[in-house]
Amino acid sequence: MDSLLDVPGLRVGHAQRTDDGWLSGVTAVVLPPGSAGGVDVRGGGPGTIETDALDPSTLVQTVDAIALCGGSAYGLAAASGVQLWLEQQGQGHPVVGGVVPIVAGAVIFDLGRGGDFAARPDAAMGFEAAAACVGLEDAPDGGLRGCVGAGTGAAVGRALYKGGVGMASVRLPDGPVPGPPGGAPVVLPEGIVVGALAVVNAAGVPVFPGAVVAAPPAEGEAEIAQEAASAGEGGGSGRASGRTGASGAPGPLNTTLVVVATNASLTPAECKRLATAAHSGLARALDPSHTLVDGDTVFGVSTRAIELDRSSEAGRVVGLMSVQVAAANAVREAILDGVRSATAVTTPAGTWERFPVP
Numbered sequence: 506m507d508s509l510l511d512v513p514g515l516r517v518g519h520a521q522r523t524d525d526g527w528l529s530g531v532t533a534v535v536l537p538p539g540s541a542g543g544v545d546v547r548g549g550g551p552g553t554i555e556t557d558a559l560d561p562s563t564l565v566q567t568v569d570a571i572a573l574c575g576g577s578a579y580g581l582a583a584a585s586g587v588q589l590w591l592e593q594q595g596q597g598h599p600v601v602g603g604v605v606p607i608v609a610g611a612v613i614f615d616l617g618r619g620g621d622f623a624a625r626p627d628a629a630m631g632f633e634a635a636a637a638c639v640g641l642e643d644a645p646d647g648g649l650r651g652c653v654g655a656g657t658g659a660a661v662g663r664a665l666y667k668g669g670v671g672m673a674s675v676r677l678p679d680g681p682v683p684g685p686p687g688g689a690p691v692v693l694p695e696g697i698v699v700g701a702l703a704v705v706n707a708a709g710v711p712v713f714p715g716a717v718v719a720a721p722p723a724e725g726e727a728e729i730a731q732e733a734a735s736a737g738e739g740g741g742s743g744r745a746s747g748r749t750g751a752s753g754a755p756g757p758l759n760t761t762l763v764v765v766a767t768n769a770s771l772t773p774a775e776c777k778r779l780a781t782a783a784h785s786g787l788a789r790a791l792d793p794s795h796t797l798v799d800g801d802t803v804f805g806v807s808t809r810a811i812e813l814d815r816s817s818e819a820g821r822v823v824g825l826m827s828v829q830v831a832a833a834n835a836v837r838e839a840i841l842d843g844v845r846s847a848t849a850v851t852t853p854a855g856t857w858e859r860f861p862v863p
Contacts, residue, residue, distance in 0.1 A: 511698050512699070516638035517532065517638060518635055518637035520634035533572055535569070544777065547803075549797035550759075551802055552577055553611045566773055570609075571608070573762045576612060576615065611800065611802040613658075615658030619852045649672065660857055661844060662860065666858060668707065669844070671846055672702045673842055676698050677697040689819075699766070701839035703836065704763075705791075705840050705843035708793070708799050713862060760801060766805075770811060776807055777805060786839075847859055
C-alpha cells in the first residue's frame with residue numbers, strides 16, 4: 506500500500522475534530538510488543554514527551570507506541586490517553602501490579618487554526634486515536650492520509666498552504682547486494698520493509714521532483730521572520746510572536762513529525778541511527794528544514810521481526826546501511842504524500858488552500 510502499515514505488526518489510528526473552533530487531532534502509531542525505538546530531534550522548537558526513555562542507555566529497551574499530536578505543548582497530554590488504552594490491552598513494561606506502557610510523542614503547532622485557541626487535544630482524544638488503530642488488513646483505502654489525526658490542522662510554507670499526514674514504504678531487495686570494495690556481495694534477508702508516516706506542518710515548502718521553484722515567496726515573509734527574530738521566540742513548542750500570515754494562520758509556527766519503522770531487527774542504538782539517517786529524507790523534501798521555528802523530530806522503530814546478517818562486519822554494515830538508505834527515501838516520499846493528500850479547509854481563522862503541486 507506504500508504505507509507505514511506495510512511493516513507487519515504496525516497499527517495506525519487517528520482522532521480529530523473540525524467543528525466548534527476545532528482544527529486539530531492525534532495520530533497514534535501502536536507497535537508490536539517488544540519493539541525497539543530511538544529518536545532524533547533536529548528542529549529548534551520541539552515539543553516532545555518521553556524521548557529520554559528511548560535513549561539506548563536506559564533501563565527499558567522497548568517502546569509500545571508513538572503519539573503525534575496537535576495542540577503544541579498542550580497537546581502532549583494526549584500521549585497519556587494512548588498510554589491508558591495500551592494499559593487496557595495489557596501491553597507495556599511489566600511491573601509489580603500491572604504494566605507501564607512506554608509511549609513517546611511529539612507535537613505540532615496548530616493552536617487557533619480552527620478559530621478557538623483552547624480547542625486542542627487531550628487524553629480522551631489520545632485514547633480515541635489509539636482505540637481506532639488498524640493494521641494493513643483493515644486499513645481503509647486512503648483513509649489514513651491527508652487532513653486527519655495530527656495532520657488535521659497542519660500547514661506548510663509559512664502557514665500559507667494546507668499540510669497533512671502522508672505515508673510511504675520501501676521494500677529492500679531480496680538476495681545479494683554489493684558489499685565493500687573488493688569484497689563479496691552481501692545477502693539481505695527476505696522481506697525487509699521500511700515504512701514512514703509524516704505529519705507535515707513545515708515552515709518550508711515541499712520540493713517535488715522536476716520543480717524548478719517549489720513555491721512563490723510569501724507576501725510579508727521578511728516582516729514575519731524579522732518580527733519572530735526580534736521577539737526571540739520559536740515555533741514547535743508554541744512560543745511565538747502571534748503574528749498572522751496571509752491566510753489568518755498564526756505566524757511562523759511549525760514542525761514536521763515522522764515515524765520511520767522497519768521489521769529488520771535493530772537495537773535501540775541502531776534505531777536512533779535510523780532516525781538520524783531518515784532526517785536526510787526530510788531535508789530533501791522540505792526547503793528549508795530543521796529551522797529555529799520548526800520542531801522537526803523523527804522516531805525510528807524496529808519490530809525486530811527479521812534478523813540481519815551479523816556474521817561478518819561487512820554483512821552488518823551493509824545491512825544497516827541498506828535500511829538507513831531506505832528510511833531516508835521513505836521519509837521523503839511520505840512528506841510529499843502528506844502535501845499531495847491534503848485538502849483545502851476554511852475555518853473562522855482563515856483559509857488554507859492545497860499547495861500547488863507541480
